[in-house]
Amino acid sequence: MGRDKRNEKRGEHFTKLVRNMMEEPAWRALSSTAQALYPWLKLEWRGPQANNNGRISLSVRQAAERQGVARNTVANAFRELQAKGFIAVTKPPKLGESGVATSPLFELTEISLPTAHGDSGRRLYKQWSEGADFPVVKAPTHNPKGTNGKEKPRHQNDDSTVLEFAPEKKKAAQK
Template identity: 60%
Template sequence: MPKPGKETKSEHWTKLIRSMMEEPAWRALSPTAQALYPWLKLEWRGPNNNNNGRICLSVRQAAQRLGVSDNTAAKAFHDLQAKGFIVQTETPCLGVNGAARGAMYELTELACNKLDNPAGRKLYKTWTVGSDFPVKIARANNPHGRNGKPKPHRKKQDVTSSDL
């Protein structure tokens, strides 16, 4: 048992900033997206080991943590992108050997080493009703379908949340 006043190393916590939660973009988020954001922020390793821009949480992991379906979790990711809270930095893919790699995200609230921005981009502050940010949607892993039959899929990778 740790001494009084000493934290254990197994404890991991995150904080939500009130000024961010009072933004119109936060109030426009779905409750599921609001519940997903702390889980994404828990994947951040802190300013000393900054992995912002390389934060990885799959849709299936998010669905399990939130207790919702995969489709509901995916919509929450799209909602967070559309309102400017997260930006997808790398798209998910299924490798040739079947080893999947999940999407990577940047939390715009936090500094990102890739961008040399010490305060974070805070895109959600510029969001307004009716002007969502582009949402990246992964293409189908098998665009030609079974037995070589064509399968319809989107040609563009970036679409707005209104197209969903």
């Protein structure tokens, strides 16, 4: 029995979730949003012949649109997947000088990297235990404190009056 070519003609794309992974305590500790996000990330993987693991890109906006939830909800799901060891950030997000942002690049720890010679990935989620989350790579802030020596101009809240009426009378009254 050969492969069914009908699905390839329609351009359908699928991924599989392995039951052993889904029975791990780390998977059970994920929220339903994070569990629903993982297949979307895995769909970005191009397969073993064109292995792009470690360079998988899915932005928060794209994921929120695909799942039909708010961006903050998806951002939390990305952090959960990192903390439980299902994904690892290989290149953090950044905002370029021209204002064009790049989304982070991810590694699915269940799949081997293209440079690794092996059948399985690091599978960090197997090492996870309650209260021992993996470090989460967060998007860098856009220089709010001037870490490169440049202080950004920002409005200072001042509750003083903007206009002084009759400043001569005020000065006379203070004497």
